[in-house]
Amino acid sequence: MIIAVDGPAASGKGTIAAALARHFSLPHLDTGLLYRAVGREVRAYVDLPDFEERAVAAARALDADAVEPEFLLGADMGTLASRVAVFPGVRAALFEAQRSFATRPQGAVLDGRDIGTVIAPDADAKLFIVAESGVRAERRALQIESRGIVVDRDAMRADIVSRDERDATAPHGGFRRAEDAHLLDTTSLDIEAAIKAAIAIVEAAIAR
Ligand code: C5P
Secondary structure: OEEEEEOOOOOOHHHHHHHHHHHOOOOEEEOHHHHHHHHHHOHHHOOOOOHHHHHHHHHHHOOHHHOOHHHOOOHHHHHHHHHHHOOHHHHHHHHHHHHHHHOOOOOEEEEEOOHHHHHOOOOOEEEEEEOOHHHHHHHHHHHHHOOOOOOOHHHHHHHHHHHHHHHHHOOOOOOOOOOOOEEEEOOOOOHHHHHHHHHHHHHHHHHO
């Protein structure tokens, strides 16, 4: 069984995807980490003319199994990720690692932006998680603070808004909800309620 969980930055998709993976005993891949790892690799070259070329080379060289989340969670890494994610060569280079994770014999849960549309259009259950941007920024801030890292709230809000813009207007056409994805708005849901709703959506999808 493949479960695709897409949505904008800090919508709760990562937490929901991890909970679905536990509930259904499936492996989980947070695909944003791959883009973050590529962004981190080329962070010194952002404004240089060969930034795209370097980002594509870094994506091709990335060892998806060796990605270390603890270095990749900051707002600056999210911004870097969205800068490299607009390059078609980066997306193409990361496709295979995501697709082979999705098609593991035991099944998988993947979360990201284009799982239900590009990586696993054949997924058995697709969720598209949304929440208001202010709520998303606050959630992400609390999540990072819980790891003992100091968060600049204004920078966090600005990061969410600019990433939404970049993700919506990227040259590949921007991210969209797959037509067969179930919309789950978590703005006024706490995490337990959001997880419960997500499990119910997946159970209904696989029962069909
Ligand atoms: O989900 P997360 O915030 O970690 O993603 C960081 C950035 O990586 C996103 O803003 C987006 O630009 C990019 N991304 C992507 N496709 C994915 C996952 C993330 O383009 N499947």
